[in-house]
Amino acid sequence: MYCYNQATSMDHVIPFARGGADDLSNLVPICGRCNRLKGDRTPVEWATRVFMNDRWSGDGTVQGGGRPGGLSLRELHTKAHEEGLEVLDAVEKVLTEIANVERWRWFLWSTSINYPGTVGIEFYRSFMQDRIKVAEAAGWPEVRPAHYRT
Ligand SMILES: [Zn+2]
Numbered sequence: 001m002y003c004y005n006q007a008t009s010m011d012h013v014i015p016f017a018r019g020g021a022d023d024l025s026n027l028v029p030i031c032g033r034c035n036r037l038k039g040d041r042t043p044v045e046w047a048t049r050v051f052m053n054d055r056w057s058g059d060g061t062v063q064g065g066g067r068p069g070g071l072s073l074r075e076l077h078t079k080a081h082e083e084g085l086e087v088l089d090a091v092e093k094v095l096t097e098i099a100n101v102e103r104w105r106w107f108l109w110s111t112s113i114n115y116p117g118t119v120g121i122e123f124y125r126s127f128m129q130d131r132i133k134v135a136e137a138a139g140w141p142e143v144r145p146a147h148y149r150t
Contacts, residue, residue, distance in 0.1 A: 001094045002038070002046075002087070005031035013091055015040040028094045043091050047084040052076070102140045 001007065007029030014020030017040050030038070038046045097103050135141065 001028045001090060002030060002034040002043075005033065008032045009035055011035060011038065013095070014042055018042075024098050025095065028091055028098070043087045044084040047087040048080045051080040051083045 002011075008031055009029075010027045011030035011034070012020045012022070013026050013028055016022055020026045037050075041049065
């Protein structure tokens with residue numbers, strides 16, 4: 001859920017090694033690449049690292065900063081903070097979806113797969129966005145809408 005790649009495993013949002021729960025209250029789908037890169041970081045630590053690495057050259061200069069009209073370190077920090085909050089919003093939205101029994105049932109019904117599983121919610125967010133919108137507007141109906149009959 002941290003990117004648009006298909007999820008292949010589940011991520012402990014707060015790393016298990018750092019006290020995160022080992023149940024659905026702390027698990028979201030994640031792709032292999034994000035899983036390796038996130039490691040034992042919290043979402044905020046990870047987002048901050050990605051954001052700063054994108055803008056920190058390693059030689060003491062900051063892309064977009066350090067020159068007239070560029071970003072100050074404080075502004076960089078503020079932007080990284082905002083990015084971290086966006087990641088947290090996304091994580092909490094997915095956790096809410098997972099905890100939503102109606103939605104969970106809808107996914108089970110519409111996919112005939114177990115969720116969470118190797119093909120997670122991100123697959124449907126990427127490829128079934130229209131179906132999700134229709135189903136959400138209809139209150140996650142158990143009866144298949146006529147226009148989806150095949
Ligand atoms: Zn990813």
